[in-house]
Amino acid sequence: PDEFVTINRQGEEKSLLEALRHHFEITVLTKPLLEKAIPLVNKSAELKELLENEKAVREYVHGRDLLDFIRDYSLNEIPAKEFVSILRKMPARLYSVASSLKANSDEVHLTIGKVAYHAHGRYRFGVCSAQCADRIEVGDTLPVYVHKNSNFRLPSDSDTPIIMIGPGTGIAPFRAFLQEREEIGAQGKSWLFFGDQHYVTDFLYQVEWQQWLKQGVLSRIDLAFSRDTERKIYVQHRMLEKSKELYAWLQDGAVVYVCGDEKHMAKDVHQTLLTILMNEGNMDEDAAKEYIAQMQKDKRYQRDVY
Numbered sequence: 312p313d314e315f316v317t318i319n320r321q322g323e324e325k326s327l328l329e330a331l332r333h334h335f336e337i338t339v340l341t342k343p344l345l346e347k348a349i350p351l352v353n354k355s356a357e358l359k360e361l362l363e364n365e366k367a368v369r370e371y372v373h374g375r376d377l378l379d380f381i382r383d384y385s386l387n388e389i390p391a392k393e394f395v396s397i398l399r400k401m402p403a404r405l406y407s408v409a410s411s412l413k414a415n416s417d418e419v420h421l422t423i424g425k426v427a428y429h430a431h432g433r434y435r436f437g438v439c440s441a442q443c444a445d446r447i448e449v450g451d452t453l454p455v456y457v458h459k460n461s462n463f464r465l466p467s468d469s470d471t472p473i474i475m476i477g478p479g480t481g482i483a484p485f486r487a488f489l490q491e492r493e494e495i496g497a498q499g500k501s502w503l504f505f506g507d508q509h510y511v512t513d514f515l516y517q518v519e520w521q522q523w524l525k526q527g528v529l530s531r532i533d534l535a536f537s538r539d540t541e542r543k544i545y546v547q548h549r550m551l552e553k554s555k556e557l558y559a560w561l562q563d564g565a566v567v568y569v570c571g572d573e574k575h576m577a578k579d580v581h582q583t584l585l586t587i588l589m590n591e592g593n594m595d596e597d598a599a600k601e602y603i604a605q606m607q608k609d610k611r612y613q614r615d616v617y
Contacts, residue, residue, distance in 0.1 A: 312326060312327050312328035313326050313327070313328070314326065314327045314391050314392075315327075316330050316391050316392050316395045317392065317395070317396070318330050318334045318335075318395075319334075327391045327395070330395055331395075333401070334400065334401060335395060335398040335399070335400065335401055336398060336399050336400065336401045336402060337376060337377040337378075337398070338376045338377070338435070338437075338438055339372075339376065340371070340372040340375050340376060340377065340379070340380055341372065341399075342362065342368050342372070343399075344380075344397060344398070344399065345358060345361070345362060345368070345372075345380070346362060347397040348380070348384070348386070348397055349362075351386060351389050351393060351394065351397065352384045352385075352386065353384070353385055354384050354385065357384075358384060374428070374430030374431060374435070375430070375431060376435065377398075379431060401438070403456075403458075404438070404439040404440075405458055405617065406421045406422070406423060406483070407421075407422070407480075407481075407483040407484040407487075407570060407615060408420070408421070408483070408484065408487055409421055409422045409482075409483035409484065409486045409487055410486065410487050410490060411487050411488075411490035411491035411494060413490070413491055413494040413495065414490040414491070414493070414494050415490070420486075420487075421443075421483065422480045422482065422483035422486070422515065423439075423440050423443050423444070423480065424440060424479060424480045425437060425440045425441055425443075425444040425445075426440045426441065427441070460615060462610060462613050463484065463568065463570075463613045463614075463615045465488055465491060465492070465497075466499075466566050468499075469492065469495055469496075469497035469498060469499055470497070470498050470499045471499045471564060471565070471566055472499050472500040472501070472502075472560055472563055472564065472565035472566070473488070473499060473500075473501050473502070473565060473566050473567075473568065474501075474502045474504070474557070474560060474561075474565050474566070474567045474568070475488065475501065475502065475503045475504065475568050475570075476503075476504045476546055476550070476567070476568065476569045476570070476571075476580055477503075477504070477505060477568075477569070477570040477571055478504075478505060478506040478507060478535070478545070478546050478571050478572070478576055479506075479507050479513075479515075479571055479572070480515075480571070481569075481570035481571025481572070481576070481615075482503075482505055482515050482516065482570070483570070484568070484570050484615060485503060485568070485570070486516055486519065488501075488568075489501065489519075489523050489528055489529060492528055493523065493526070493528045497528075500530040500560070500565075501528070501529050501530050501531075502529075502530055502531045502532070502533075502557075502560065502565075503520065503529060503531075503532045503533070504532075504533050504535070504546040504549055504550060505520075505532065505533075505534055505535075505546070506534065506535035506536065506537065506544075506545055506546040506549070507536060507537070508536060508537055508538040508539075509536055509538055509539055510534070510536045510539055513536065514534070514536075520532055533546075533549040533550075533552075533553060534549070535548060535549050545576070545579065546576070546580065547576075547579045547580050547582075547583040550580070550583050550584075550587065551583060551586065551587070554586075554587040554590060554591050555591055557587055557591075558587055558588070558591035558592060561587075561588075561606075564611070565611070566610070566611045566612075566613065567584070567606070567611065567612045567613070568613050568614075568615070569581075569612075569613070569614045569615070569616065570614070570615040570616065571616060571617075572616065572617070573616035573617055576616075577614055577616040581603075584603060584612075585599045585600065585603065588602050588603070
């Protein structure tokens with residue numbers, strides 16, 4: 312752990328312990344990493360054979376990390392300096408800000424779901440989510456920066472209606488939106504679609520949403536808790552159930568915001584919007600796609616997906 316290794320192109324050196332803790336990605340395996348490792352591996356023929364099969368590579372890297380790779384391909388004899396030279400820099404983790412500066416002038420709130428799972432005989436944890444959940448204490452510091460999204464923001468006219476769709480931790484920016492609208496006394500209608508697994512444990516910021524509903528800061532809310540019903544219900548199902556009203560809001564100039572999982576949720580929500588436009592607006596698929604394209608052009612359909 313005390314051996315010094317180079318951590319960047321400028322030749323800066325740190326101890327191996329420091330390098331692996333703070334500078335290099337060690338929890339995710341990628342095909343480029345496996346390719347870079349070929350010259351270092353004794354079982355290089357076996358690794359080359361794996362890399363020739365895309366499906367096999369995907370299956371191998373899924374749920375495995377650097378430690379698995381070291382064990383599987385007997386890399387423990389490689390000198391540390393050589394070994395870290397193939398590692399990529401630890402990527403930043405991006406989180407949506409869950410608070411408004413007007414409401415919390417000296418604080419930034421984040422909504423972080425701890426990643427924890429069991430795979431290949433070992434428990435695995437998210438790098439940043441587990442750090443925040445389990446390891447840092449009050450008074451500790453973490454390196455942060457602001458990553459601006461110039462589009463994903465409230466409309467300049469506070470009378471404009473907004474529709475917010477954010478399951479799970481995707482709810483974060485919408486809490487910031489409503490804090491902001493409460494502070495500025497916005498008059499525009501607001502509608503939240505939120506979903507997660509269980510009502511009792513996963514209704515994030517429940518009391519705040521209920522207070523905003525009472526105060527009229529939030530006009531309406533539709534919830535989908537997928538594991539509380541026999542058939543799994545998601546936010547897109549709630550949107551379809553309210554398709555008439557949702558279409559009326561769109562016709563009224565509402566801005567639609569989607570935050571959360573890109574691969575599944577955002578894709579399904581997009582398809583649901585198309586379906587609502589076709590059903591309620593009597594459009595064919597091309598016309599519905601054109602309507603959404605125009606919304607995007609007018610910055611009335613914004614996505615913050617990951």
